[in-house]
Amino acid sequence: MPLFVSPLYSSMAMDVTNMQDMENMFRTAVDYAGSLDILVNNAGLNITKPAIDVTEEDWDQVLDTNLKSAFFCSQKAAACMMENKGGNIINIASQMGFVGYWNRAAYCSSKGGMIQLTKTLAIEWAEYHINVNAVAPTFINTELTSSMFEDKAFEKDVYQRIPLGKLADPSDVTSAVLYLSSTISNFVTGETIKVDGGWTAL
Numbered sequence: 527m528p529l530f531v532s533p534l535y536s537s538m539a540m541d542v543t544n545m546q547d548m549e550n551m552f553r554t555a556v557d558y559a560g561s562l563d564i565l566v567n568n569a570g571l572n573i574t575k576p577a578i579d580v581t582e583e584d585w586d587q588v589l590d591t592n593l594k595s596a597f598f599c600s601q602k603a604a605a606c607m608m609e610n611k612g613g614n615i616i617n618i619a620s621q622m623g624f625v626g627y628w629n630r631a632a633y634c635s636s637k638g639g640m641i642q643l644t645k646t647l648a649i650e651w652a653e654y655h656i657n658v659n660a661v662a663p664t665f666i667n668t669e670l671t672s673s674m675f676e677d678k679a680f681e682k683d684v685y686q687r688i689p690l691g692k693l694a695d696p697s698d699v700t701s702a703v704l705y706l707s708s709t710i711s712n713f714v715t716g717e718t719i720k721v722d723g724g725w726t727a728l
Contacts, residue, residue: 542569542595552602561610564707565603567596567640568618577631585632592636597643600658604651612655616706617644618699619662621722637662641718648716657715661702664722667693689724 538554540547556562571591573584600615607613622630623637641660648658665671665684671693675681685691702719705711720726 542599543590545598548595548598548602552599552606556606562603562606563610563613565599565613565615566618566703566707567599567616569595570618570620572630572633574629574633576629580631588632589636589639592633593639593643596640600643600647604647604654604656607656608651608654613657614707614711615647615656615658616703617658617660618703619644619660619718621662621664621720621725623662623718624720624726644718645716652715657706657711659706659711659714659716660718661699661706662718662720662722663694663699664688664725665693666699667695687725687728688722689727692723694721694723 538551540551542548552562569591571588573580573588575584596617600617603613603615607615617640619640620633620637622634623639623641626634641662644658644660647656651658665674675684684693698721702721706714706719
């Protein structure tokens with residue numbers, strides 16, 4: 527997971543499932559930039575298979591990457607933000623945290639947990655002026671998802687579930703993140719913004 531630590535967009539990489547890597551990253555970021563104002567928990571993984579076939583290793587890999595890492599990154603970021611008397615934490619959840627979908631038992635569980643985690647952290651850290659929110663996208667139109675839509679039955683099913691009739695673009699998600707990172711959203715906390723084209727409104 528890359529972390530941007532300065533206005534010049536310097537970055538470093540880390541393994542979000544490695545606690546020592548995480549500790550080193552936050553220490554380096556704060557030493558370099560002097561403070562930490564915004565954290566976006568965007569690391570994500572999905573192992574697609576029927577629930578009956580999910581192994582313990584599959585489950586742990588998905589939950590550790592998607593949920594455990596978000597909690598401990600948030601914990602370390604909050605410690606820095608408490609010293610600064612404020613900050614913004616944005617979790618990248620998913621519409622799958624609100625609805626079920628085939629072959630995604632671990633993924634849906636991790637994203638549902640992230641949505642609940644967002645609410646809990648928002649309540650606990652409000653007194654420190656740390657806003658904690660989430661963005662829940664639908665399927666995004668990227669190179670990583672293009673292979674999934676080679677399955678025409680899957681493509682048809684997804685498109686018919688989105689009232690707007692198209693996939694989200696990356697900019698649809700980043701716009702929501704920018705809103706939650708800015709002073710415009712000062713009084714918003716514990717919220718999950720769905721960027722799903724209306725999927726969960728059905």
